[in-house]
Amino acid sequence: MSVKPGAADTSAAVTTASWLPLIVVVLTQIQASFAVNALTVSMAGITTDLDTPATSVGTAITAGTFAMAAFILLGAKIGARYGTRLVFQIAVAIHGLAMAAVALSQSPAMLFVAQAASGAVIALIAPALTVFIATNFSGDQQAKAIGYLAAAIPAAGVLALLIAGSFATTIGWRYSFALVVALAVVNLVLSFRVKPVPPQKDITIDWAGAAIAAVAVILLSFGFSGLNSWGVILATDAAPFSVIGVSPAAILIVLGTICAQGFFQWTRSRKAQNKPQLFNLDVLKTGAERATTICMATMMFVGTAANFLIPLYMQIIQGRSSLQTSFSIIPYTLSIFIASTVVARLYKTYSPRLIARAGFVVVAAGLILLAFTIRGDWHQIFVVIGLITLGLGQGAIVALVFNTLLTAAPKELAGDVGAWRGLVHNMSGSVGIAVASVFAVGILGTLVSSQLIDNPTIPASLKVESGINLDQVNFVPNDQLVVTLENTSATQAQIDEAIRINTEARLRALRTSLLVLAGLSLLAIIPAGRMPNEVPALEEPQPTKGKK
Structure with missing residues (x-):
């Protein structure tokens, strides 16, 4: 059964469910996302305090991400087998203990183990959040709840920037993770007021x-x-x-x-x-559901790739610090948050197919605008508009595809939907960053090579003297390039020429990468056209018996 877009709802009025489960869902998503973002924002303090290179912190972040992705399908079945609320409570408690271990870390090894443990239990938490939404909400409430869950991720990023960034520069980075421990306690206490989901004891893992x-x-x-x-x-x-x-x-x-x-x-x-x-393939049994997954993967690929390239532009080309970069992308993050929360209002008027197509066009428009307006100065209004446009399209699609998958599946498969969403998000995001990095560096190397070969100003002898390897060209700040060349016999004219080549090649490589991502967004209109053409019918809760 489906409801035609724009059709009037003639069903009887139903009682609105309590929003308490959603509060637990959103706060727990913030708990999980804030922890990862705080680790990134606090990297400088951690490296100094633990006397470890930044790569060690990166390894700890990677360990948590890989652990979550590796076990998330298993996490959904464990929750279903032993009871979603119980497993959720145990996982939230363990995550809080892991964050306490991060706050008390005295060595890189302790940090690594704690972060890996936190990633493993997030594999239990993520499917549970979806189950809570599916079992506590329906109709418009469910669509709004999904939007708020999607919005919690960018919200956690902004909070991590403001709170963890402030703590790292004032009272110390450890207090950020002490705050996560406190949030874990709050979520654990509130979870006892969420109605338990009966365990499916007949499930064999x-x-x-x-x-x-x-x-x-x-x-x-x-x-x-x-x-x-x-x-x-x-x-x-x-x-x-x-x-x-x-x-x-x-x-x-x-x-x-x-x-x-x-x-x-x-x-x-x-x-x-x-x-x-381990995973119920009924979640992907129709062509519409598979097309929805493709749209989800494409959006996460494009979104994370752009989220990698934009800070690269600001830090390498503009020379901004990590903290300055984080503040600069707040408009982008906030636009994702806003779109995720308001897109549910469109579901009764427009079909998922139409919203997805429009969303990918908006994403492409934002990327194209960025590609044609980025320069050396970040304060251009069109660059900010491009970021906001990109965020609006991205936020709308992320919430839409999740809602479409969840409403198309029976409630007993909510855990599988949540696990599949988490796996697709994680893998697509990782692939997006990796491919964007390889592509951008490859374009940069090609551009630099074409400028250096037979360049009358920069002779071959200087390339050898400076140690420039055309097979391993990467994004480097101009200041670093100047320092390298000043240790050679390069003249000022040769240094100026090298800076010109580096500046132009970096901008062209980034613009080309953004345009390719825009093209990929437009190609996603094809699978978006296979998404449902009608708003999936959402089972409304039945009025409580005995009440008139």
Whole structure:
């Protein structure tokens, strides 16, 4: 049953459910997202306090991300088997303890273990949030709740910037994670007022499928994260190993893809034999649901890639600090938040298909505007407008696709929908950053090489003297380039020419990357056209018996 877009709702009035479960959902999402963002914002303080390089903090963040992605499908089944609320409460408590361990960390190893543990329990939390929404809300309330859940992620980013950034520069970075511990206590106490979801004790967990899925996710995650440093096809000197010269990144991606295909084949086989499966393929049984997943993956790919390129532009080209960069992208983050919360108002008037198509056009328009207006000065009004436009389209699509998947699936599959959403978000985001990095650096290298070859101002001898490797060109600030060339025999004219080449090549590489992302957004109109053409019918709660 479906409701035509714009059709009047003739059903009887129903009692609005309490918003308390949504408060728990939003605060818990902020708890999980704030913890990761605070780690990034506090990187300088952590590296100084623990006497460790920034790469160690990056490794800890990666460990948490990989752990969440690897076990999120298993987390959904554990929640269903033992009771969503109980598993959620245990996970929130463990996450709070992990954040306490981060706050008390005395070594990089302790930080790594605590962050990995927090990522693993988020794999239990993320599906539970979806189940809480599906079991406590329906109709318009459910659509709004999904929007608020989607908006909680950018909200956590802004809060981490304002709060963790302030703490890191005043009382110390550890207080940010003490705040997360306090938030975990609040969420744990409030969760006892959320009605329990009965455990499905007849569920048997497919541990073999869980192992295959975890191996696939880990291989793909490591493979894509190593593309830039290890090489796309051929191994670089930084690669930990190679097989007949082939990059380990390419090998891991191929092996991960094989394992992923093996997981789906294993799952189909168990379903055919009426055996328990780790992931219910009914979530993706129709062409519309698969198209919705493609739209979700595309938007996360484009969004995270743009979110990587924009700070790169501000920090490398403009020379802004990480904190200054974070403040500069607040308009972008806030526009995602606003769009995620208000897009539900369009569901009764416009179909998911139309909203998705319009959203991808808006995203492409924002990226194109950015590509044609970025210069050396960030304070251009059109750049800010481009960021806001991008955020509005991105926020609307992220909330829309999640709502479409959840409303199309039975309530008992809400955990599977939540786990699938988390997995697609995580993997698409990781791939987006990796591919954007490789593509932008590749374009930069090609542009620099074309400018340096047969350049009359910069002779070949200077390239050798300065140690410039045209096969490993990367984004570097002009100041760093000047320092390198001043240690050579380069004249001022040659330094000026090198700066000109570097400046032009960086801007062109970033603009080209943004335009390619815009093109990918426009291509996403095709799968968006296969999304539902009608608003999915949402089961309304029945009036309480005995009441008139």
